[in-house]
Amino acid sequence: EELDRVKTAFMRKVAHELRAPIAAIQSFLVSILAGYGSPQVQREMQERAVLRAGELLDLVNDLLNLSRLKDAKMEPKVQEVSLKKVLDEVLSLHGPDAQQKRIVLDVTCEECPPILADPGHIKQLWTNLISNAIKYTPEGGRVRVRLRAQDGSVVGEVEDTGIGIGPEDLPRLFEEFFRTEKAKAFAQYGTGLGLSIVRQIVTECGGEIGVESEVAKGTRFTFRLPAAPAPAS
Ligand SMILES: Nc1ncnc2c1ncn2[C@@H]1O[C@H](COP(=O)(O)OP(=O)(O)OP(=O)(O)O)[C@@H](O)[C@H]1O
Ligand SMILES: [Mg+2]
Structure with a gap:
């Protein structure tokens, strides 16, 4: 029921x-x-x-x-994936959107171990976070993407100087169809499914994701995914 x-x-x-x-x-x-x-x-x-x-x-x-x-019956096609390689691909697709809004894309990548995931899902993960950052940042802003290795995990960050999210909205952010009133006013179109897709993917990979934000200042999403076990040598 x-x-x-x-x-x-x-x-x-x-x-x-x-x-x-x-x-x-x-x-x-x-x-x-x-x-x-x-x-x-x-x-x-x-x-x-x-x-x-x-x-x-x-x-x-x-x-x-x-x-x-x-769908539990749709097994993800898990393999070793380089987060950096997928990131480069996604950045080349979204670079023009940023340029159009005169948003500076600032990318810092450390050498990181591969993770175990479905490459298509990792592409969706980066795409949703980066397209949100560009979408919810006014002209002339900055989007910073960082990738680093940390204690057997890979940590990714997408930070922007955009409209931000109020503390009252943060708990509902990853819900299906949820959009803040501020976001609706700023960028009319959007379905509010992007972040629920992101959460589903991070969970599937055995990782976690968090968000910090300040209204009218900006937002930072941080996710951590476990590194693939090192090959036995
Ligand atoms: N970088 C960001 N800055 C400010 N608000 C954000 C940011 N990312 C997400 N949000 C808020 O979280 C909501 C949900 O994001 P989500 O990506 O799921 O949906 P959307 O971008 O509105 O639509 P779509 O489904 O097309 O991606 C957004 O509507 C917005 O309110
Ligand atoms: Mg979105």
Whole structure:
């Protein structure tokens, strides 16, 4: 019964999240078909419909990722992974987003042992933390990424000079669909699934993650993942 209640609440949230972009796309299409407005207005409505469709696709992809992560039957493809190598790949993808906002990306990597994980999951981990840092930092800010080895673990940090998170919101941060009011006002689109995906991945790897933040100053996420056992020599 408890499971039923949780499932129903989850479905309600999903339906709610899907409804907004679908309703927007439908109303744009109706106006476009009716020939409403000048050619310029028509063009703007087309562009906004495309944006909302992109948002819908992101949401569905996040939901698929989360359900795969939670499915006990879907074994992660665990192998030795270099956090640094995956980080470089993710940085090359998100560098342009940072540049566009004139955000300085400051990266410090120590030599670290590999970890045992599914490489695709590690890519999602870095992607979510780094894209959040860029998304929630105003123009001209700084995002600092650090990686170091510590007592048989690898520790990663993503720190920004962004909008921050109030102490009242911190306990709910990793919940599915949770977004702070500040975040909604600052960056309109987002589903609030990114950090729940991050938490799922860190747990799967036997690690832990924490966050410190100060409103209007910035935020720092720190995660620790156990290093792969050294090969017997
Ligand atoms: N670096 C950050 N600075 C400030 N707030 C953040 C930061 N990272 C996450 N948050 C807060 O945590 C919430 C949840 O983050 P999460 O990544 O799960 O969702 P999202 O970015 O809103 O949407 P998406 O699912 O598209 O990633 C955000 O909405 C925001 O309120
Ligand atoms: Mg996010």
